[in-house]
Structure formats: structure tokens, C-alpha cells
Amino acid sequence: MIKKLKISGIHMKVDPKLKAYATKKIGKLDHYASRHVRDSMHAEVTLKEELLKTKKSCICEVVMHLPNDTITTKEATINMYAAIDIVEAKLKNQLKKYKELHGQPRFHRRLVARLRSIKHEA
Secondary structure: OOOOOEEEEEOOOOHHHHHHHHHHHHHHHHHHHOOOHHOOOOOEEEEEEEEOOOOOEEEEEEEEEEOOOOOEEEEEEOOOHHHHHHHHHHHHHHHHHHHHHHHHHHHHHHHHHHHHHHHHOO
């Protein structure tokens, strides 16, 4: 779980059920980061409700602070739970890209060398 997770609401009160859901979904995204990043990783979740003429819009915005980068994701849907789910999926992909970019080069070299040796044996 992400140790520093701040959940706030704009134009709405965040009930304990919604807060627990957001903590469960966003909090477990630390599995997609490397171990040294997990210690300094923290996230801010902002939940916002807007009323546009006759439509209700629920916006979920997550700002995740990492050692060398900041990842921001925002999604608006009819339902707040759906917005949290979509933001979680987007953050997974962005964290995978972050891990590839800032991963350990020694591990990458070992992996490539192992794949080359398997290719030459076959």
C-alpha cells in the first residue's frame, strides 16, 4: 500500500465507503513501482462533483509524486466509482512506463544477455 495517500473532495463530502474504495484501488498501485521508489512514493486523490446543466459529472484526479517524475491522471464519468476504476487502469500503464524508463540497467542487460544465449542455443 502507498504509505502517503491523501484523499480529498471538492463540492462533495467523501464518505467512508468511497474513501475505502479509493484507498483500495489507488493504494495498491505501488506493486507496479520498483522497491526503492515505493518508500518515497505518495499520491493525492481529488474527487470532484460538477453539475453541468442537467448532467452530473464526477471527476477523479490523481497526482502521484515519484522520485524523478510526477504522474497526473484525470477522468470524468457519470459515476465516481467508475472514474476511480478508469484512473487506476491509466495509472497502471503510466507506472509500467515509468519503471521501464527509470529501471535498473543492470537487470535489463542481464535479461537481454539471457535471451541472446537462449536464442543462440536454439
